[in-house]
Amino acid sequence: MELHKLSLIEQLEGLKKNEFSSVELTSHYLKRISEHDEKLNSFITVTEEQALAQAKLADDRYKNKQSLALDGLPIAHKDIFCTKGIKTTCGSKMLSDFEAPYSSTVYTKLDDMGMVMLGKTNMDEFAMGSSNETSHFGPVCNPWNHEYVPGGSSGGSASSVSAELAPIATATDTGGSIRQPASLCGLTGIKPTYGRVSRYGMIAFASSLDQGGVVARSAEDAAIVLEGMSGHDSKDSTCLKLESPDLTSNLKSSIKGMKIGLPKEFFEKAMPAYVEKSIQEAIETYKSLGAEIVEVSLKNINLSLPIYYIIAPAECSANLSRYDGVRYGYRCENPKDLEDLFMRTREEGFGAEVKRRILIGTYALSAGFYDAYYLKAQKCRQLVANDFSDAFKTVDVILSPTTPGTAFKAGEKSDDPTEMYLQDIFTIPANLAGLPGISIPCGENAGLPLGMQLVGNSLEEDKLLQFAHSYQMNTEWHKQMPNI
Amino acid sequence: MALSDKELTEIAYLARINVKEDSFSSLKKELEQILELFEELNEADISKVEAMSHPLDLSQPTRKDEVTEENEREELLKNAPSVQSGLFLVPKVIEGET
Numbered sequence: 140m141e142l143h144k145l146s147l148i149e150q151l152e153g154l155k156k157n158e159f160s161s162v163e164l165t166s167h168y169l170k171r172i173s174e175h176d177e178k179l180n181s182f183i184t185v186t187e188e189q190a191l192a193q194a195k196l197a198d199d200r201y202k203n204k205q206s207l208a209l210d211g212l213p214i215a216h217k218d219i220f221c222t223k224g225i226k227t228t229c230g231s232k233m234l235s236d237f238e239a240p241y242s243s244t245v246y247t248k249l250d251d252m253g254m255v256m257l258g259k260t261n262m263d264e265f266a267m268g269s270s271n272e273t274s275h276f277g278p279v280c281n282p283w284n285h286e287y288v289p290g291g292s293s294g295g296s297a298s299s300v301s302a303e304l305a306p307i308a309t310a311t312d313t314g315g316s317i318r319q320p321a322s323l324c325g326l327t328g329i330k331p332t333y334g335r336v337s338r339y340g341m342i343a344f345a346s347s348l349d350q351g352g353v354v355a356r357s358a359e360d361a362a363i364v365l366e367g368m369s370g371h372d373s374k375d376s377t378c379l380k381l382e383s384p385d386l387t388s389n390l391k392s393s394i395k396g397m398k399i400g401l402p403k404e405f406f407e408k409a410m411p412a413y414v415e416k417s418i419q420e421a422i423e424t425y426k427s428l429g430a431e432i433v434e435v436s437l438k439n440i441n442l443s444l445p446i447y448y449i450i451a452p453a454e455c456s457a458n459l460s461r462y463d464g465v466r467y468g469y470r471c472e473n474p475k476d477l478e479d480l481f482m483r484t485r486e487e488g489f490g491a492e493v494k495r496r497i498l499i500g501t502y503a504l505s506a507g508f509y510d511a512y513y514l515k516a517q518k519c520r521q522l523v524a525n526d527f528s529d530a531f532k533t534v535d536v537i538l539s540p541t542t543p544g545t546a547f548k549a550g551e552k553s554d555d556p557t558e559m560y561l562q563d564i565f566t567i568p569a570n571l572a573g574l575p576g577i578s579i580p581c582g583e584n585a586g587l588p589l590g591m592q593l594v595g596n597s598l599e600e601d602k603l604l605q606f607a608h609s610y611q612m613n614t615e616w617h618k619q620m621p622n623i
Numbered sequence: 624m625a626l627s628d629k630e631l632t633e634i635a636y637l638a639r640i641n642v643k644e645d646s647f648s649s650l651k652k653e654l655e656q657i658l659e660l661f662e663e664l665n666e667a668d669i670s671k672v673e674a675m676s677h678p679l680d681l682s683q684p685t686r687k688d689e690v691t692e693e694n695e696r697e698e699l700l701k702n703a704p705s706v707q708s709g710l711f712l713v714p715k716v717i718e719g720e721t
Contacts, residue, residue, distance in 0.1 A: 277660045347677070376684050377677065383637045442667055445660045456638060463639070465711050467702035476714050478639075486641035494640055495650070497632075499657050501638040512661060517674035519667050524675060557656050573678020597679060 144169045146409045147212060147360035150306060154201060154211045161194035161201075162210025164253050172257065172304045174342030174369025175623055179280045181289075181298035183218045185258035200253065209367055210253030215305035217296050218259035220246050220351075221265055221340035224264075230262040230274040233468045233488035237239035238304040244372045245309060245351050252367050255304050261295030264490045265459065266316055266344045269562035273492045279550075281324060282621040283587050287546040290320030290562075297324040297354050302623045307355045307364055311341060313348045314447050315427075315444045315541075318578035321354050325580045325608060325619060328354040329361050331600050333573030334379035335491050336365075337372035345454035346377070348570045357617050358579070358607035360388040365600065378423050380507045389601045389610045390483040393569050395429030397606075399593075400534030401487050402437045406566065414447070414540050414589065417582025421591050421610070422538070429608055433534055437526040442519050444560060448477025449503050449516035450571075454491075456500030462488060479524040495556060531596040536606055538593055539565050541578040545587035569594045580616040588619065624658040626651050 142164055150472060153159050169187050176182050190213070220461070221227045221239035228234045242250070250256070263273040263282030271279040281287040282302035285460040289298040293310035297320035310317040312330035321328025331350045342347060351368060363386075370383035384548050386443025401422070427547065457482035464470035464484030469488050474480035503512035509578040530537060542562060552559045569576035573598060578590040595603040611617050631651055635642040642650060696709060705712040 141683075207664065237702055240695060240702070244704050340694050373686070379679065380684075439667065442664060445663045448657060449658055449664075465713055466699075468704070475718050479626060482641040482716055485639055486643075489640070495657075496654060497640060498634050498650075499654060501635045502654070504657075505634065505637060515664055515669060517676070518669040518672045519664055521672045521675040522667060525672075525679065535643055555656075557655055557660060560660075570697075604652035617719040 143171060143306070146357060147306045147355065148363065151209065151212055153323060155206070155373050157201065161197040161255060162191060164211065165190050165194040165213050165257070168305060169330070175302055176304060178285060179282060179298050179302055180277050181261055181279050181295040181304060182215070182258045183261050183295070186225055186256055189225070190255050190257050194248070195256065196418070197253050198287040200431070205254035207251070209249065212254050213306055214249060214254045214255050214294060214364070215257050215260050215299050215308040216246060217293055217308065218309050218616055219262060219342045220309060221309055222246050222256070222259065225259065227259065227342070228276070229266070230264040230276060230571055231489065231493070231511045232275040233462050235275060235469065237468055239340065241340060244337035244374060245341060245368050249364070249367055249369070259437070260293070260299055260308055263292035263294065264494055265342070265455070265495055266292040266311055267492050268314070269319055269559050270472055270547070270549070270552065271295065272549060273490050275490060276492030278549060281546050281587070282323065282623050283546070286582065287549055287587060288323070288549050290323035290546065291317040293320050293354060295598050297321055297326055297328070300324070300354050300356060301621060302328055303620065307353055307360055307439055309351060309368070310354050311349060311351050312570065313344050313411055313451060315563035315571050317352045317354060318541050318566045318576055318590070318592055319562055321578040323546040323588070325588030325616070326354045326356060327358050327361050327577065327579050327617060328352065329365060329577040329600065329603065330569065330575060331365060331369065332379070332575045332597050334377055335369045335575070335600065335608040337375040337378045339374040343458040345451040347454060348451060350570070357611055358577070358604045359390060362390055362604045375392045384600060386601050386604055389605050392605055394425070394606055396431065396607050398431045398433050398534040399425055399441055400433050400435035400530050401535045402436055402440060402530070402537060402539060403434050404440045405539045410485070410540065411544050412545060413582065413584040417589050418540055418591055421581045424610060424613060435530040435537065437523070437530060437568070439519065439526050440568055443523055443571055444564060446516045446519045446523065446571060447563070447567045448499070452496040453503045453513050454500070456497045456504060459493070459497055464488070481542065492556070496576060500543065520571045527568070527572045527574060527594070535602055536593045536595050538591060540567055541592040543574065545584045545589050565592055575599065575603055576605050579607045579610060581614070582616065583619070586606065588616070626661070637640055641695055
């Protein structure tokens with residue numbers, strides 16, 4: 140039996156019924172990783188030994204009838220989540236030998252539910268990028284066509300799940316880093332409401348925007364793991380004081396009579412014909428399922444990109460000031476004094492895109508510019524959030540493309556940062572407003588997949604997953620897998 | 624929006640990132656492109672809005688002022704690039720003869 144062809148839910152059933160063991164399942168994926176990942180480069184670290192040990196423990200629990208909620212299911216973790224005793228690099232030279240002294244809450248929660256970590260996935264350095272070309276550990280390939288990028292920053296997570304080297308993976312999203320690679324790799328990727336998932340031990344990029352989530356092969360698979368990751372954590376002061384939401388009971392409910400909003404500002408813009416066609420077909424599918432389509436206006440949505448590129452770099456410049464070569468991480472050779480140690484450690488330890496963003500953020504926060512940039516951006520951010528609040532008075536979810544198109548070729552956009560930033564034009568607004576968003580496969584062009592995005596009101600991940608699941612029950616796009 | 628060499632040097636120093644002079648012109652061009660993006664915000668009417676601090680308007684949580692962490696000195700020093708007598712070691716910071 141080809142175990143990787145089973146969905147995560149089916150794998151859980153199989154483990155429960157003792158059709159196969161977690162050691163068999165885990166070994167199967169480890170074998171696939173060793174066979175295929177040399178080309179894809181989706182993993183930075185493969186934790187074979189630990190994985191087999193965890194799997195063995197899961198099998199013992201099944202034998203003793205003490206199994207845990209997600210016992211024995213393999214998962215890959217983005218290398219931004221700290222894992223005690225196992226390297227956590229965040230895709231950077233700065234942390235290339237860093238072993239976190241503690242584990243992130245996300246890792247701990249899933250570990251406590253019995254999930255088996257296969258390894259740590261590649262990513263854009265410090266999660267800054269949309270193509271996974273900024274990783275210190277080399278670029279990641281898109282399994283659909285190796286000359287193309289998988290998207291970023293969670294490109295390793297998306298590539299590994301798409302190539303069926305892992306059944307599901309954790310990821311993080313600051314401006315689209317879950318949804319954009321999900322779209323480019325043909326996966327279901329969900330970023331929950333800001334504060335749903337604890338950021339403790341999740342290496343910070345832009346703290347008011349960062350949020351953990353998953354990339355999966357279906358909404359159903361995503362639901363069970365996201366449910367396990369969510370919930371209040373006293374170690375993260377911005378984490379919502381709410382129990383983990385029930386994301387599975389409502390999954391199969393009909394969406395009949397529910398309303399989908401189409402933001403006219405997004406649809407006024409010219410988009411490639413294949414994107415328009417795929418989105419129109421998705422809209423027709425939803426209509427046939429009984430959803431009502433309504434036009435909405437998000438009149439300040441066009442401000443999202445500049446707002447994001449002030450707030451994210453400003454917060455990143457503050458967060459990344461901790462990498463100073465003193466307490467942990469990379470240190471330059473033979474510093475002549477403390478200043479030289481700081482200046483050269485940061486010059487040599489960070490890659491070009493990270494340095495660019497730190498410099499922009501430093502500028503935006505520097506004396507005399509704070510009001511003109513950061514404060515103004517935070518005010519404009521409220522305008523965008525208000526637009527969404529108004530829209531959600533009349534609709535249940537908001538639909539748009541996830542990305543301006545399918546994957547682009549490696550190297551194609553890496554010379555022009557602002558061109559690269561346009562990748563996230565549809566995804567950034569949800570981060571600014573702290574809203575949940577999901578990308579679902581809905582089409583293809585020239586053999587490369589394309590996704591649509593649904594954004595929901597605060598705390599309505601269940602509704603997003605319900606919409607995604609009902610679409611997936613009636614279409615085949617999410618079932619298409621690349622031939623690696 | 625043009626950046627001068629002097630401004631770039633100042634920003635780089637504030638960020639404590641050494642920037643080599645031969646990369647000045649390309650870096651300036653890239654940063655200027657990004658700064659140009661920001662000008663789009665000038666058209667927004669922000670006279671009636673407050674700056675957003677948290678998407679869900681949460682109040683800051685507080686907790687009792689109690690020590691919750693254990694002493695993990697050895698564990699934490701393991702990742703340090705240079706250590707002496709249980710302390711982080713850095714180049715000399717106090718000027719003068721030793």
